[in-house]
Amino acid sequence: MAANTVPGAPRSPTIVPVLVVLALGIALPFLLTSGFHLRLAMLVWIYAILCMGFNLLYGYSGQISLGSPAFYAIGGYAFAMLQTMLGMGPVSAFVGSLLLVAVLSLLIGLPLLRLRTHYLAMATLAFMLVQNGVANRWINFTGGQSGVAVPPLEWGGEPIGRMGIYFVILALAAAVFIFHDFLIRSHLGRAMQAIRDDETAAQALGVKVTRMKLAVLVLSAVMAAIAGVCFGITSLRVDPSLSEFHVLVSLLTIVVVGGLGTRFGPILGSIIVVLLPQLLHEFGELETVVYGLFILLFLLFLPHGLSGLLERREWRLRRTEKKPAPAVTRNLKEELP
Amino acid sequence: MLMKLSYLLLAGLTNGSVYGLIGLSLSVIYGSSRVINFAQGEFVMLGAMCAVLFMVTLALPWPLAMLAMIAVVVVAALALDYGVYRPLMKRKAAPLTIMIGTLAGAIVVYGLAFLLWGPDQRYVPPVLSLTPMRIGFLVTNAQQISLIAIFFAFLVATWYLLYRTRFGLTVRATGVNPKVALLMGIRSERIVQFSFIFSATISGVAGMMVGPLLGGHVGMGLLLTVKGFMAAILGGLGSPFAAAAGGIAIGMMEALMAGYGTSLYAEPAIFVLILLVLIVRPYGLLGDYEAERR
Numbered sequence: 001m002a003a004n005t006v007p008g009a010p011r012s013p014t015i016v017p018v019l020v021v022l023a024l025g026i027a028l029p030f031l032l033t034s035g036f037h038l039r040l041a042m043l044v045w046i047y048a049i050l051c052m053g054f055n056l057l058y059g060y061s062g063q064i065s066l067g068s069p070a071f072y073a074i075g076g077y078a079f080a081m082l083q084t085m086l087g088m089g090p091v092s093a094f095v096g097s098l099l100l101v102a103v104l105s106l107l108i109g110l111p112l113l114r115l116r117t118h119y120l121a122m123a124t125l126a127f128m129l130v131q132n133g134v135a136n137r138w139i140n141f142t143g144g145q146s147g148v149a150v151p152p153l154e155w156g157g158e159p160i161g162r163m164g165i166y167f168v169i170l171a172l173a174a175a176v177f178i179f180h181d182f183l184i185r186s187h188l189g190r191a192m193q194a195i196r197d198d199e200t201a202a203q204a205l206g207v208k209v210t211r212m213k214l215a216v217l218v219l220s221a222v223m224a225a226i227a228g229v230c231f232g233i234t235s236l237r238v239d240p241s242l243s244e245f246h247v248l249v250s251l252l253t254i255v256v257v258g259g260l261g262t263r264f265g266p267i268l269g270s271i272i273v274v275l276l277p278q279l280l281h282e283f284g285e286l287e288t289v290v291y292g293l294f295i296l297l298f299l300l301f302l303p304h305g306l307s308g309l310l311e312r313r314e315w316r317l318r319r320t321e322k323k324p325a326p327a328v329t330r331n332l333k334e335e336l337p
Numbered sequence: 338m339l340m341k342l343s344y345l346l347l348a349g350l351t352n353g354s355v356y357g358l359i360g361l362s363l364s365v366i367y368g369s370s371r372v373i374n375f376a377q378g379e380f381v382m383l384g385a386m387c388a389v390l391f392m393v394t395l396a397l398p399w400p401l402a403m404l405a406m407i408a409v410v411v412v413a414a415l416a417l418d419y420g421v422y423r424p425l426m427k428r429k430a431a432p433l434t435i436m437i438g439t440l441a442g443a444i445v446v447y448g449l450a451f452l453l454w455g456p457d458q459r460y461v462p463p464v465l466s467l468t469p470m471r472i473g474f475l476v477t478n479a480q481q482i483s484l485i486a487i488f489f490a491f492l493v494a495t496w497y498l499l500y501r502t503r504f505g506l507t508v509r510a511t512g513v514n515p516k517v518a519l520l521m522g523i524r525s526e527r528i529v530q531f532s533f534i535f536s537a538t539i540s541g542v543a544g545m546m547v548g549p550l551l552g553g554h555v556g557m558g559l560l561l562t563v564k565g566f567m568a569a570i571l572g573g574l575g576s577p578f579a580a581a582a583g584g585i586a587i588g589m590m591e592a593l594m595a596g597y598g599t600s601l602y603a604e605p606a607i608f609v610l611i612l613l614v615l616i617v618r619p620y621g622l623l624g625d626y627e628a629e630r631r
Contacts, residue, residue: 064433111616117433118373122570123615125563126608133605245559249444252437260434288448295441299434300424 018181021267025170029163039234040278042166044270045173046230051254051266052180053223059261060189061216062196064117067108067124068224068251069243070131075101075225076238077135080148090153094229098222105221106214113213128243135240147239150232169230176223181263192216193261257298259305268306343475345596346589351481351550353588354488355381358543359565360572360580361495362536367574368512369532373436376417376443378562380410380537383446384544385461385553386454392462399464406545407538414537417442418530443558450555461548484546488581491539495577508532567611573621582623587611 025045032038054068078097082088088096112123135142142148152159153168160168183189194202195209203209232238241247250273258269276294280287302309359377366374387409391402421438430438465479499505510518511528519525551557564587572583587607594603614622 058433112612115615115619118436118574119570119615119619119621121433121436122566123612126567126612126615129563130605130608130612133602133608137601137605249440252440256434256437285452286448288451289445290448292441292444292448295444296421296438299430299438299441300428303428303430303434 017264018178021264022170022174022177025174026167029166035162038162038166040274042169042230042234044267044274045169046227046234047250047254047270047274048267049173049176049230050224050227051251051258051270052176053220053227054251055255055261055266056180056183056192056223057216057220059255059259059265060184060192060196061213063113063213063217064121065124065217065220066121066248067127067131068220069247070128071101071105071221071224072228072231072247073131073135073238073240073242074104075228076150076232076242077142077148077228078225079229079232080150080238083151084148090151097229098225101221101225102218105218109214109217113210113217125248128248132240132243135243143239145240147237150236150238152236153233165233168233172226172230176226177267180266184263188212196261253295255305256295257302257305259302259307259309262305262307264310265305265307272306340474341596345592347475347477347481349589349592350485350585351547351588352591353585354485355543355547355551355561355584356564356568356587357581357584358488358491358539359561360568360584361491361577362539363565363569364574364577364580365495365536365539366529366532367569368577369508370422370515370529371432371512372422372439373432373566374417374533374536375436375440375562376413376446376558377536377540377565378558378560379443379446379450380413380540380558381544381547381561382450382553382555382558383410383413384541384546385548385551385557386450386459386544386555387541388461388464388545388548389454389459389553393460403464403542403545406541410537410541411534413446414533415530418533422529422533423526443562447555447558454555456555458552458554461553463549464546467549480546480549484543484550487542487546491542492578492581499577567608570621571611571614573623575620576623579621579623583621586622 028041029038032041050068050072054065057068058064075097078100079090079093082093082096083090108127112120112127115123135147136144138144153165154160155164191202191207191212194205194207195212199209228238228242231242254266254269254273256269257272258265258267276291277287280290283290298305359381362380363374363377366372366377384406387406388402391397391405392399395402397405417439421442422435425435425438463480465483467478467480469476469478471477497505499508507518507523508528508531510521510523511525515525518528565584568584568587569580570583571586572579572581574580590607590610591603594600594606598606
């Protein structure tokens with residue numbers, strides 16, 4: 001069923017658009033004047049990292065896990081605690097938190113990936129609620145509501161300024177983005193899509209389904225943890241709000257608005273979701289209503305999201321250039337709404 | 338000792354009835370349309386908040402208030418049907434996309450309720466008396482008893498409707514295969530619409546009854562939706578009765594854990610338990626129906 005809704009990924013070369021996006025990212029802080037805008041830009045990249053992991057997991061492999069915010073929070077907490085409690089340096093704390101999340105997601109994934117569709121969604125949601133509950137309630141360890149302070153990043157004894165932190169986050173986002181893009185274009189990306197469209201068929205074709213699903217889950221959890229660490233270094237504090245429901249709603253909105261199983265979807269979606277509340281401020285109390293209606297309109301009128309719109313057009317152009325046989329054209333027309 | 342246990346079990350049964358009713362209504366919708374409705378808890382919230390609106394602000398007697406409340410939730414259910422379910426079905430959206438659509442619907446309902454009632458906790462008037470009464474060694478009140486009674490009444494009504502009437506047969510047929518059902522002359526869209534209205538009514542009534550016991554505020558829907566889901570998943574999504582049983586189980590566990598352990602960790606512990614159950618039985622405790630379907 002998912003086959004109808006997600007476009008098959010076009011495998012056009014994307015090095016140029018990727019470089020354009022990254023160049024825009026580098027130019028951005030020089031164009032923005034206030035610190036608030038820079039913070040919004042950082043949030044865009046943080047959400048983009050988080051959602052690229054989710055995109056691989058749900059958009060490409062068809063495994064809906066609502067537990068991403070939990071790994072996002074755990075990554076942030078681990079980064080903070082490894083520094084404050086064990087006295088690690090930021091780099092080793094970063095690596096340590098990613099390893100921790102990788103191991104944890106492996107342990108969670110082994111039993112849970114037996115579940116399908118709604119059952120998997122609910123089980124991972126339960127995991128998120130457990131994580132959030134513990135973060136909120138184990139006050140001696142996690143600081144409860146007020147969370148844990150993250151030591152500011154330093155370079156040669158001097159704390160790094162806002163701009164520097166932006167570039168640290170941009171570098172991490174760029175790494176994740178390029179990796180995400182590489183993975184999608186490789187045979188692994190096609191294997192993931194095969195799992196999404198028909199697990200049994202994929203298995204018959206020699207895709208190691210279980211191993212692949214587990215690998216993607218761990219990967220997406222690690223990406224979420226990177227996002228959590230980035231959030232920690234921008235806000236200098238991590239608290240239970242990282243794994244609250246509104247993060248999950250933002251996450252789902254980003255992948256839907258940006259486009260499920262598309263290459264630039266997570267970034268386009270993040271831009272919309274971070275900036276939209278700023279624009280909706282003038283609606284005052286109507287803000288929430290308008291926000292919900294906006295998601296609905298996107299679902300109804302742009303079923304493949306913003307990125308789907310762009311990539312699809314590109315795909316169609318490429319197809320028509322090749323002048324396919326009539327039979328193929330008819331098939332394509334049936335596929336395209 | 339026995340007093341405490343029975344008190345806890347009664348409290349568990351009360352909350353469990355609400356979770357069970359939400360689970361029941363979720364699985365009625367799921368049964369006919371394969372859609373998980375993320376806005377189910379918002380119907381409960383609407384039920385409780387409409388009790389505030391109609392019984393306090395407008396000072397209507399409770400039977401009238403209940404009818405007015407049902408009108409409101411039915412309008413909300415129809416809006417969800419026409420605004421989310423049908424257009425997305427026309428686009429052949431995946432079930433999980435429709436789930437995200439109902440989440441958006443829930444955000445809209447929450448936003449509208451926020452405009453009307455604001456963020457504060459509201460006093461929800463009881464429909465029946467809240468004065469304590471004794472039955473044997475149990476201390477309870479009429480509202481609590483009636484909530485549990487309503488739970489069993491809806492359970493029986495749903496069973497009768499689904500398994501003892503011709504109409505129920507068409508509902509179940511739609512759930513098994515909407516296209517074939519359509520070919521057999523069943524208007525599948527109407528059936529789905531009916532299931533939305535039916536389950537919204539159940540949830541609204543549950544909300545009106547539980548409002549005075551839980552307290553009402555506009556943000557209450559979300560956690561109730563989640564617990565309703567957990568109930569449905571724990572029991573098994575395929576059958577309304579399994580879902581209702583799951584709800585009772587969750588309510589009981591919650592009460593027992595709060596009574597004998599710490600109430601602080603009751604909620605996370607429930608979710609851990611549900612995770613464990615799902616690992617052992619991936620289709621829920623009573624979920625054979627669903628397993629058979631595949």
